[in-house]
Amino acid sequence: MTDLERLRSVDEKVAEEILGHSRKTLQNWRLLRRGPPYLKCGRSVRYRIGDLLDWQAAGRVDPEASR
Numbered sequence: 001m002t003d004l005e006r007l008r009s010v011d012e013k014v015a016e017e018i019l020g021h022s023r024k025t026l027q028n029w030r031l032l033r034r035g036p037p038y039l040k041c042g043r044s045v046r047y048r049i050g051d052l053l054d055w056q057a058a059g060r061v062d063p064e065a066s067r
Helices: 003-007 012-019 023-031 049-058
Strands: 039-041 044-048
Touching: 003 049, 012 023, 012 044, 012 049, 044 049
Parallel strands: none
Antiparallel strands: 039 044
């Protein structure tokens, strides 16, 4: 994925497909100040693809690493 593609912003519908969580969950995370970083432009909420992928990768657990 190129740097330009990682900077592309998407709406909640695409973000929920990438993360596998519902829009309601994304909205709740924003309310609780949890979840992936997002951009606010007026009433519109956008997520950068790179931020979604980085946030998802940060939660990765490797069970073999603890052995």
